[in-house]
Amino acid sequence: MNWKKQVIDFIETRLGIRDILEQNLTKYLLPRNINAWYTLGAVLLTLFMIQFATGILLLIYYVPNPAEAFQSVERIMNEVPFGWLMRTLHAVGANIIIIALLLHMLSVMFMASYKRPRELTWLSGFIILNLAFALCLTGYLLPWSQLSFWATTVATDAAGAIPLIGDDLVRFLRGGSMVNEATLGRFFALHVMGMPLMLGLLIGFHLFCVRRAGISRAPFGPDYQPREHPDHFEHEEHHDGIPFFPNYVIKDTAVICFFLAFFLAIVFFAPNLFFPESAFEPADPFVTPPGIKPEWYFLWAYQALKIFPSEIIGLGVQGAFMTFLALLPFIDRGAERRPFKRPLFLTCYALGILLFVGISIWGHYS
Amino acid sequence: MTTHVTPPQRRKFLFIILGGVGAAFTALAVWPVWRYLLPREKTGEDAKIPIAKADIPLGKAHFFSFRGQPAVVLQPAPGQFVAFSAVCTHLGCIIQWQPGKGECLCPCHAGRFGTDGQVLGGPPPKPLDSLPATVEGDQVLVG
Amino acid sequence: MIRLFVSVIVFSLLVLAAVDSALAQEETVCIQCHTGQSGSLATPVEEWRQSIHAANGVSCHGCHGGDPTDFAMAMSPDRGFIGAPDYASVPDFCGRCHVGVRQNYGESAHGQAVEDGGAQCVVCHNAHAVKKAEISLINEEDCSRCHEYGRAGEIKAAMVETEQMIGSVEQNLDRLHQLGIATDQIEGGLFDLRNRYHSLFHSVDVEKVRSETDGFQGELQEITQGISDIDSQLAQRKIWGGAAVALLLFGGIVSMLIRRTYHDEAGH
Numbered sequence: 168m169n170w171k172k173q174v175i176d177f178i179e180t181r182l183g184i185r186d187i188l189e190q191n192l193t194k195y196l197l198p199r200n201i202n203a204w205y206t207l208g209a210v211l212l213t214l215f216m217i218q219f220a221t222g223i224l225l226l227i228y229y230v231p232n233p234a235e236a237f238q239s240v241e242r243i244m245n246e247v248p249f250g251w252l253m254r255t256l257h258a259v260g261a262n263i264i265i266i267a268l269l270l271h272m273l274s275v276m277f278m279a280s281y282k283r284p285r286e287l288t289w290l291s292g293f294i295i296l297n298l299a300f301a302l303c304l305t306g307y308l309l310p311w312s313q314l315s316f317w318a319t320t321v322a323t324d325a326a327g328a329i330p331l332i333g334d335d336l337v338r339f340l341r342g343g344s345m346v347n348e349a350t351l352g353r354f355f356a357l358h359v360m361g362m363p364l365m366l367g368l369l370i371g372f373h374l375f376c377v378r379r380a381g382i383s384r385a386p387f388g389p390d391y392q393p394r395e396h397p398d399h400f401e402h403e404e405h406h407d408g409i410p411f412f413p414n415y416v417i418k419d420t421a422v423i424c425f426f427l428a429f430f431l432a433i434v435f436f437a438p439n440l441f442f443p444e445s446a447f448e449p450a451d452p453f454v455t456p457p458g459i460k461p462e463w464y465f466l467w468a469y470q471a472l473k474i475f476p477s478e479i480i481g482l483g484v485q486g487a488f489m490t491f492l493a494l495l496p497f498i499d500r501g502a503e504r505r506p507f508k509r510p511l512f513l514t515c516y517a518l519g520i521l522l523f524v525g526i527s528i529w530g531h532y533s
Numbered sequence: 534m535t536t537h538v539t540p541p542q543r544r545k546f547l548f549i550i551l552g553g554v555g556a557a558f559t560a561l562a563v564w565p566v567w568r569y570l571l572p573r574e575k576t577g578e579d580a581k582i583p584i585a586k587a588d589i590p591l592g593k594a595h596f597f598s599f600r601g602q603p604a605v606v607l608q609p610a611p612g613q614f615v616a617f618s619a620v621c622t623h624l625g626c627i628i629q630w631q632p633g634k635g636e637c638l639c640p641c642h643a644g645r646f647g648t649d650g651q652v653l654g655g656p657p658p659k660p661l662d663s664l665p666a667t668v669e670g671d672q673v674l675v676g
Numbered sequence: 677m678i679r680l681f682v683s684v685i686v687f688s689l690l691v692l693a694a695v696d697s698a699l700a701q702e703e704t705v706c707i708q709c710h711t712g713q714s715g716s717l718a719t720p721v722e723e724w725r726q727s728i729h730a731a732n733g734v735s736c737h738g739c740h741g742g743d744p745t746d747f748a749m750a751m752s753p754d755r756g757f758i759g760a761p762d763y764a765s766v767p768d769f770c771g772r773c774h775v776g777v778r779q780n781y782g783e784s785a786h787g788q789a790v791e792d793g794g795a796q797c798v799v800c801h802n803a804h805a806v807k808k809a810e811i812s813l814i815n816e817e818d819c820s821r822c823h824e825y826g827r828a829g830e831i832k833a834a835m836v837e838t839e840q841m842i843g844s845v846e847q848n849l850d851r852l853h854q855l856g857i858a859t860d861q862i863e864g865g866l867f868d869l870r871n872r873y874h875s876l877f878h879s880v881d882v883e884k885v886r887s888e889t890d891g892f893q894g895e896l897q898e899i900t901q902g903i904s905d906i907d908s909q910l911a912q913r914k915i916w917g918g919a920a921v922a923l924l925l926f927g928g929i930v931s932m933l934i935r936r937t938y939h940d941e942a943g944h
Contacts, residue, residue, distance in 0.1 A: 227570075248569055249568050250569065418932075420927070427924050548934065558927065625864015625865060640777075643772060655773070
């Protein structure tokens with residue numbers, strides 16, 4: 168059609184979109200030995216988009232007020248057509264995102280892709296992970312169920328262990344001495360506006376870092392040789408590589424499909440994995456339900472606090488561990504990236520995962 | 534390989550299938566969102582329920598079904614009609630009218646409600662849900 | 677920058693980390709004082725802790741009156757304290773809350789004979805260890821304490837089927853509730869039905885129980901129908917969900933095959 172061509176030409180002449188697309192799709196070459204773990208970024212982008220979409224849809228019927236919040240969620244689950252689907256997608260999706268984030272982080276760690284020049288990519292990714300945790304925590308309160316109320320009470324309580332400022336900090340987080348209307352107000356604002364905005368910016372920055380530095384070669388295969396990064400900026404080129412589009416995008420698509428299949432299987436066949444009974448009881452500040460436990464991704468922190476004789480030490484150790492993870496690329500600076508040539512790293516890596524899983528299971532059954 | 538299908542041909546065929554899958558999945562995804570956003574149709578359930586004034590003598594109660602739930606309409610003072618849900622807000626039992634006392638009583642745990650639906654005593658946590666009642670001719674319209 | 681970052685991390689961790697916080701429920705002066713005593717002055721508290729009253733937050737003063745916040749005046753008649761009622765006034769004592777049951781009981785053989793030692797509430801339900809009313813309360817051992825079991829057994833036989841229906845509806849509602857289905861309204865209706873049915877029993881009139889059983893079973897069937905409607909909706913969701921999952925798996929496989937065509941091409 169002629170008008171179509173005219174419109175395209177009009178835009179092309181002014182913005183040169185075709186060139187941008189070429190540079191970033193067909194002429195954007197990825198290393199030949201790229202593997203399936205590299206698709207997790209695309210999977211996460213998809214999952215975050217689903218969270219954004221379902222989140223906006225839920226906002227239409229949700230009422231952020233202690234008197235009506237629980238009822239409004241109940242209405243979404245029972246009366247609004249497909250409201251149950253949107254709500255379950257959003258709640259289960261949060262868990263799936265954490266799984267994908269952890270996998271993404273672990274695979275990047277295993278292949279040592281965080282090393283120079285990709286320190287900023289790692290750092291922004293690590294902040295994204297923590298922001299995702301914070302989004303999970305703030306979102307948890309919004310349905311104003313027994314689970315919401317007490318999980319938030321218990322979680323904000325932990326801040327009280329900090330010397331000197333602890334009590335004031337708890338008051339600040341809650342907007343009062345107890346979890347109440349003020350807490351819901353600030354958590355709501357953070358969950359639907361503040362944090363998503365920050366998350367969007369950070370994801371943008373993360374992608375920018377990835378694109379500028381170029382995709383790192385997987386440190387496997389006989390051809391792989393570690394090399395020092397020069398002192399000036401250099402985009403990692405792969406002249407013999409495969410084009411991002413369509414060759415690798417189709418692989419992204421495949422893994423996204425499999426991940427979404429897993430996600431939907433839980434949504435439709437095992438949503439109760441992530442909804443304990445107290446999630447469907449309205450919040451009652453006077454009755455503590457038995458056995459309140461944090462979500463699975465916080466169990467390690469929960470249990471770590473209990474292991475140490477004092478909460479301050481527990482918090483300190485956790486803080487030190489997270490700081491170590493955040494600063495990993497600045498601490499681990501050797502050029503070698505092949506896992507099997509880094510026995511110390513590999514041992515810590517494997518033990519670390521075992522410890523995380525072990526402490527979480529311990530926390531679950533304690 | 535003995536087949537004469539070249540990779541690009543195979544790819545073209547597979548892309549068509551993938552396109553079909555994508556279209557089917559998009560339809561599956563768009564339909565719930567569309568229904569979610571669609572203004573909900575008003576059903577006949579929203580209609581007002583007419584009750585003859587003669588059925589509600591002064592100081593007496595008339596029980597009826599309002600949108601599937603038990604409800605009651607009273608005439609506490611001449612010409613004044615009030616209606617509310619007859620489901621006790623404590624545990625869901627159906628309240629009874631006590632003509633002698635001019636109040637409602639829940640037989641399960643002795644919750645007491647006044648003629649305005651307010652809690653007078655007992656365990657109910659909140660008043661009975663009140664329903665709008667208007668007089669039209671010799672009828673009272675509830676809803 | 678790094679310091680700021682570290683503080684962000686530490687801060688978020690503090691927020692995220694979770695610890696136990698058991699909010700000790702404040703105990704009334706009744707319980708504080710009586711737990712320390714011995715014998716029959718302490719046992720009511722022990723028994724009450726196991727009861728359905730305790731489970732639903734009905735404490736000493738709910739029945740005995742008095743002031744649960746003031747040690748000195750706790751048992752003063754000025755603050756509405758009622759001690760243990762005598763045998764024949766127990767029905768009125770319990771009937772202050774359980775009005776419906778009180779009425780049916782009053783009309784029954786048990787109630788008519790209460791002045792002459794006819795069974796009253798606590799004879800079957802216990803004074804402090806009040807259990808949820810269940811059909812197992814009617815049994816040969818307990819009824820035979822006063823009279824032959826024959827007629828009681830007949831009543832039990834007449835009630836058992838309806839009672840089982842109530843039990844199974846309760847279980848189903850529990851199951852649906854855990855899936856996030858709003859069951860409050862149905863639960864309220866069932867509670868009402870269960871109460872009416874149990875008051876009916878207090879008339880200890882076999883013929884009355886038999887003649888009204890059909891009505892109750894009809895109501896129960898209606899509730900069961902509602903539950904199975906919800907169940908079939910849930911089953912339908914699973915079918916669509918299964919279709920979506922299958923479609924995604926298929927899409928994933930097709931994408932993998934497409935990816936392979938690029939491989940093959942590069943190999944040639």
